[in-house]
Amino acid sequence: xxxxxxxxxxxxxxxxxxxxxxxxxxxxxxxxxxxxxxxxxxxxxxxxxxxxxxxxxxxxxxxxxxxxxxxxxxxxxxxxxxxxxxxxxxxxxxxxxxxxxxxxxxxxxxxxxxxxxxxxxxxxxxxxxxxxxxxxxxxxxxxxxxxxxxxxxxxxxxxxxxxxxxxxxxxxxxxxxxxxxxxxxxxxxxxxxxxxxxxxxxxxxxxxxxxxxxxxxxxxxxxxxxxxxxxxxxxxxxxxxxxxxxxxxxxxxxxxxxxxxxxxxxxxxxxxxxxxxxxxxxxxxxxxxxxxxxxxxxxxxxxxxxxxxxxxxxxxxxxxxxxxxxxxxxxxxxxxxxxxxxxxxxxxxxxxxxxxxxxxxxxxxxxxxxxxxxxxxxxxxxxxxxxx
Amino acid sequence: xxxxxxxxxxxxxxxxxxxxxxxxxxxxxxxxxxxxxxxxxxxxxxxxxxxxxxxxxxxxxxxxxxxxxxxxxxxxxxxxxxxxxxxxxxxxxxxxxxxxxxxxxxxxxxxxxxxxxxxxxxxxxxxxxxxxxxxxxxxxxxxxxxxxxxxxxxxxxxxxxxxxxxxxxxxxxxxxxxxxxxxxxxxxxxxxxxxxxxxxxxxxxxxxxxxxxxxxxxxxxxxxxxxxxxxxxxxxxxxxxxxxxxxxxxxxxxxxxxxxxxxxxxxxxxxxxxxxxxxxxxxxxxxxxxxxxxxxxxxx
Numbered sequence: 168x169x170x171x172x173x174x175x176x177x178x179x180x181x182x183x184x185x186x187x188x189x190x191x192x193x194x195x196x197x198x199x200x201x202x203x204x205x206x207x208x209x210x211x212x213x214x215x216x217x218x219x220x221x222x223x224x225x226x227x228x229x230x231x232x233x234x235x236x237x238x239x240x241x242x243x244x245x246x247x248x249x250x251x252x253x254x255x256x257x258x259x260x261x262x263x264x265x266x267x268x269x270x271x272x273x274x275x276x277x278x279x280x281x282x283x284x285x286x287x288x289x290x291x292x293x294x295x296x297x298x299x300x301x302x303x304x305x306x307x308x309x310x311x312x313x314x315x316x317x318x319x320x321x322x323x324x325x326x327x328x329x330x331x332x333x334x335x336x337x338x339x340x341x342x343x344x345x346x347x348x349x350x351x352x353x354x355x356x357x358x359x360x361x362x363x364x365x366x367x368x369x370x371x372x373x374x375x376x377x378x379x380x381x382x383x384x385x386x387x388x389x390x391x392x393x394x395x396x397x398x399x400x401x402x403x404x405x406x407x408x409x410x411x412x413x414x415x416x417x418x419x420x421x422x423x424x425x426x427x428x429x430x431x432x433x434x435x436x437x438x439x440x441x442x443x444x445x446x447x448x449x450x451x452x453x454x455x456x457x458x459x460x461x462x463x464x465x466x467x468x469x470x471x472x473x474x475x476x477x478x479x480x481x482x483x484x485x486x487x488x489x490x491x492x493x494x495x496x497x498x499x500x501x502x503x504x505x506x507x508x509x510x511x512x513x514x515x516x517x518x519x520x521x522x523x524x525x526x527x528x529x530x531x532x533x534x535x536x537x538x539x540x541x542x543x544x545x546x547x548x549x550x551x552x553x554x555x
Numbered sequence: 556x557x558x559x560x561x562x563x564x565x566x567x568x569x570x571x572x573x574x575x576x577x578x579x580x581x582x583x584x585x586x587x588x589x590x591x592x593x594x595x596x597x598x599x600x601x602x603x604x605x606x607x608x609x610x611x612x613x614x615x616x617x618x619x620x621x622x623x624x625x626x627x628x629x630x631x632x633x634x635x636x637x638x639x640x641x642x643x644x645x646x647x648x649x650x651x652x653x654x655x656x657x658x659x660x661x662x663x664x665x666x667x668x669x670x671x672x673x674x675x676x677x678x679x680x681x682x683x684x685x686x687x688x689x690x691x692x693x694x695x696x697x698x699x700x701x702x703x704x705x706x707x708x709x710x711x712x713x714x715x716x717x718x719x720x721x722x723x724x725x726x727x728x729x730x731x732x733x734x735x736x737x738x739x740x741x742x743x744x745x746x747x748x749x750x751x752x753x754x755x756x757x758x759x760x761x762x763x764x765x766x767x768x769x770x771x772x773x774x775x776x777x778x779x780x781x782x783x784x785x786x787x788x789x790x791x792x793x794x795x796x797x798x799x800x801x802x803x804x805x806x807x808x809x810x811x812x813x814x815x816x817x818x819x820x821x822x823x824x825x826x827x828x829x830x831x832x833x834x835x836x837x838x839x840x841x842x843x844x845x846x847x848x849x850x851x852x853x854x855x
Contacts, residue, residue, distance in 0.1 A: 362785075364789065
């Protein structure tokens with residue numbers, strides 16, 4: 168039973184840059200494509216071993232794709248870091264350095280070697296976790312990143328929870344009342360998610376809920392007098408304060424976290440609701456839904472059991488991509504909320520022309536992004552029997 | 556025969572008539588979609604404001620009177636004044652030019668690039684396809700905003716570099732679409748016919764494949780416009796896009812941030828401009844997709 172037409176699903180995804188098209192297309196025409204089903208049938212045992220080989224081949228292809236993608240990411244950051252700036256040496260020594268200092272630094276930085284050699288030594292450094300020193304903080308970039316990443320993770324995770332908890336029911340609701348006022352409102356909310364600048368919404372949120380209504384804590388992760396009270400275990404403030412058993416700090420952290428996370432949540436909500444609605448509409452137009460209705464199955468059961476179940480798999484992909492998007496979206500939000508996460512680290516490094524830190528942060532965000540992308544691709548294939 | 560009948564005729568006598576008839580049909584269908592009409596009106600307003608900025612601006616966008624700084628919205632200053640006493644309305648009007656230029660430049664760079672790469676990839680297939688799509692996929696799986704930020708960091712702040720950075724990060728989606736479209740009619744008889752007549756690959760791609768891919772790419776570009784505006788504004792907000800004193804909307808919000816608690820209008824007003832224009836592009840893109848793309852038509 169072909170419950171979710173692939174082309175419709177993809178059409179729906181094409182809206183606003185969801186690149187699921189790519190996922191499926193890779194499967195259809197890319198290097199990962201599985202042999203066409205027209206192979207001659209050669210008995211059960213032959214089929215099994217062929218299936219095993221096929222699996223191994225596709226797994227190998229998958230690993231190759233990931234390696235290729237990461238290498239691409241490295242090539243891009245290498246290009247940005249070493250090739251685009253007119254003279255990286257000048258950026259380190261300054262304009263007025265004497266010639267011999269300039270030459271020495273140039274050799275120290277390895278810039279006298281051919282580009283290819285430089286690239287491979289760069290790959291080697293990155294693989295061993297050596298991103299160089301940050302000019303601003305004076306510490307190795309990798310240490311800084313390990314320190315700031317949990318803050319972003321905490322915010323994005325709460326954001327995606329909000330987005331899923333509200334977005335999925337909203338999408339289902341809109342689809343079940345297609346064309347009604349509810350549907351229109353949800354549609355406009357969805358479009359707003361693509362048209363509102365995150366940093367502006369953050370500012371408005373601070374103005375309304377912090378300055379005027381005083382419902383939430385202000386910028387930062389904690390009020391200033393709670394800073395440093397809690398020993399860092401996981402780096403996630405909520406978890407750490409529970410471990411320490413300090414509930415005052417916990418609630419203070421919640422009051423600071425809730426606004427930026429809700430704003431991030433709004434953006435994922437807009438996207439998730441929109442996708443859910445369009446998946447649901449596809450399902451509700453299927454004949455088996457009509458059959459269920461004709462048989463007199465209650466509408467609620469038709470919606471949640473018959474129509475909703477088949478869309479769970481594509482929804483996982485959507486949620487995964489949206490989560491990755493939140494990690495990226497946190498750059499703007501963190502700047503507005505002075506949130507000490509990776510986005511804030513990246514932007515302050517940008518403004519100080521601290522290229523090592525910029526590239527390190529880009530690499531980390533890029534890698535997480537690629538990883539989530541690929542994992543959701545795999546999940547889709549594993550969970551959807553038709554895709555195998 | 557009235558003009559309308561001439562346009563809607565089932566048997567056009569010339570290519571020109573067929574083309575005009577098609578545009579007319581698209582327009583008619585768009586007019587039946589209220590949101591698309593709203594979107595088109597918003598964009599029309601943006602274009603008119605940008606073209607005739609000196610007529611609509613009530614004050615100079617660059618020089619203000621320091622005695623009139625941070626005034627709330629009033630009859631004299633419709634949207635208030637900023638920290639240098641400049642009229643915010645006039646700055647927003649002039650800022651429309653910057654926004655429009657950025658959006659058009661990005662579209663003019665990224666869309667043709669994506670179209671050509673996608674069409675070449677789809678038409679030739681084989682290793683050309685694998686290599687080109689491999690590169691496309693790498694770019695697609697990167698976070699766009701972060702990549703744009705890193706590019707601007709390396710290139711240096713400024714509008715031109717912001718445009719380049721955004722264009723570099725947005726072409727892959729168009730390449731994907733163009734390739735998918737190309738694959739659907741690569742083996743069609745009309746392509747075979749032209750090839751048998753001895754047309755070169757360049758001619759087939761430029762004259763026969765690209766025109767057929769363009770409508771889906773146009774839809775996607777319109778839908779992406781909102782994202783481009785947001786990215787450009789984000790770069791401006793971080794101080795990496797347009798530099799002062801240019802009245803770029805994102806940069807205006809960034810300057811108003813300091814006064815957000817007491818003089819809320821300084822940061823809020825440019826934000827509304829961004830939201831309205833982005834929504835306009837979303838509405839129009841949505842409508843265009845419904846009209847031009849029969850596969851997803853009328854569903855969203």
